[in-house]
Amino acid sequence: MAQIAGLEGxxxxARIFIEQYGGSPVKLAVLPEYLFTxxxxxxxxxDFAKRAxxxxxxPEYQALGGIAERMGLFIAGNAYETDKAFPDFYFQTSFIVAPTGKVILRYRRLLSMFAPSPHDVIDRYVDAYGPDALFPVAETEIGRLAAIASEEILYPEIARCLAFKGAELFCHSSSxxxxxxxxAKDIxxxxxxxxxxxxxxxANTAGIAGSALPLMSADGNSQIVAPSGKLLAQSGSGETFTAFAEIDIGHLREQRRQPAMVNSLARQRPGLFAPAYQAAAATFQAGNLMLGPDGKPQVPEREQFLKMQREVIEKLAKAGVI
Structure with missing residues (x-):
């Protein structure tokens, strides 16, 4: 709560400086991963679910909502989150808080190496929240917003599924x-x-305090990328707000509706690739691996995550994929 309280100032x-410097009103602030824990x-x-x-x-979301409401802007971030439907679990969650003070988007990280994912309990998760909860997109007055968690920027399927639902801007909280x-993440x-x-x-962290790693191991390169793939802004190291730029959603929509070779989204043919993905599903990591025989969620030991990946690698090798 102290960390959240320090964000508003x-x-x-930062907004005062940006608006004086650039003239355009600041409507969105994206915060980095690991900001709170x-x-x-x-x-x-x-234990981590209970502690963090x-x-x-x-109250944490209420406090963030108060900042968004007082400042009249959207705040995107990332936190670890508990869920009453899955006791003793936590999910890494990217969120967007609106100027109304309400959380309008909650995306739970789907590809995680050492943490539970909705995919690990997919049947129960979809029963609880519906399939649309897997790839949420928020329709807002500043555009259709979506969130991508940290390392998931490396996986094109995450962004693509969000784009299929109309996402125009990806909020990426990272460390x-x-x-x-x-x-790799820049590319x-x-x-x-x-x-x-x-x-x-x-948004990247400006270092992670209190760990055995050197403080500045995760630092720098917060950035804004245009739909063309070109950088609009990029920060250096240290705690900074200097990765800011003007977002033109109106122009983006014009470009998306223009027939052209560079209109990569309109040129996609998902049906062409669907059979290949469906055929590969049995070889790669399966869902529901954290549901017991009775269909109830079962909390794994941390060693199980590496075991699951080793099993996938063995299947891929046997199938001749790797």
Whole structure:
């Protein structure tokens, strides 16, 4: 709560500078991953959920909603979140809070290496929230907004599914290595923007305190990418707001509706690829791996995550994929 309370002054002063510098009103602020808590490390899943998880209707979201309401802007971020439907679990959740103070979008990370995912309990999750909860898009007065969590920017299917539902801007909360060289995530951000004719607004941490890693290991390269794949703004290292730019949703919509070779979204043929994905589903990681024989969620030990991946690799090798 203290961390959240400190955000308002920083966002407010940043907005004053940006509006004086650029003239356009600030309508969206994207915050980095691990802003409220660091990563779980070796802490058990139930213990971390208890110690660090935000409740969906909890005081943390109310406090963030108060900032959004007082400042009249959208706030996007990422947190670990508990869920009454899945006791002892947590999900890494990207959220968007509207100027009304309400959370209007909640995206739970689907591809996670060492944490539970909705895919691990997919049948129960869809029963609880419906299929639309997997790839949510929020229709707002500043455009159709979606969220991509951290490392998921590397996976084109996540962004594509959101684009199929109309997403025009991806809010990307991340914690990653910053470098003057092009990193994998840098390349992916530009690719996701161009592939889907969408903006990517990506916020990186300015270091992670209190861990064994050197403080500035994840720092720098917060950026905004245009639908063309070109950088509009990019920050250096340190705590900063300097990755800011003007977003022109009206122009984006004109471009999406224009027949052209570079209209990559309109040229897609999903039906062409669907059989290949369907055929591969049995070879790659299956869903519901954290549901017991009785259909109830079962919390895994952390060692199980590596075991699951080893099993997938064995299947891929046997199938001749790798």
């Amino acid at each position: 920083k966002i407010r002063s 660091s990563y779980p490390g070796r802490i058990s899943i139930p 998880g935000f409740a969906a209707e909890g 990653e290595i910053g470098s003057p060289l092009a990193t 992916a951000k530009r690719a996701r923007a161009f592939e889907n004719a969408a903006y990517v607004v990506s």
